[in-house]
Amino acid sequence: MIKFYRKTATIKAEQFDGTKQSADQLGLFKYRGGWYLETLEGSMLVSNGYWIATGVNGEHWAIADDVFKQTYAELPVIPRVWVDTIERFKANHYRLDEIFTEWDWNYDEQELIARAWLDGYVVEEEHD
Structure with missing residues (x-):
């Protein structure tokens, strides 16, 4: 039987604006013309507008803007x-x-x- 789940952990997230200043602040690095984020799964290409999320254990991952907006809501x-x-x-x-x-x-x-x-x-x- 299929069960339905919702996310319960609170994350911190900041949107990448494509600038070097934003990349530096978010811990991104430049490689072959693109910005990358080091994640638990390896290096991930990050595009302008992506959100960099920080989980409960300090881990980071990138989320496309449209997916982020469908998945997360800002805390009141x-x-x-x-x-x-x-x-x-x-x-x-x-x-x-x-x-x-x-x-x-x-x-x-x-x-x-x-x-x-x-x-x-x-x-x-x-x-x-």
């Missing part, structure tokens, strides 16, 4: 107060729906909180 950026609330609710074994009865959230905030709860998040930088 949320304020520290929301992070504290999510972490407090999770630590006290509350269900996700209980966070919405405790606070007065609008629809867009509810969707963002749910995504952050399930997929992870990035903490918004505080501005002085």
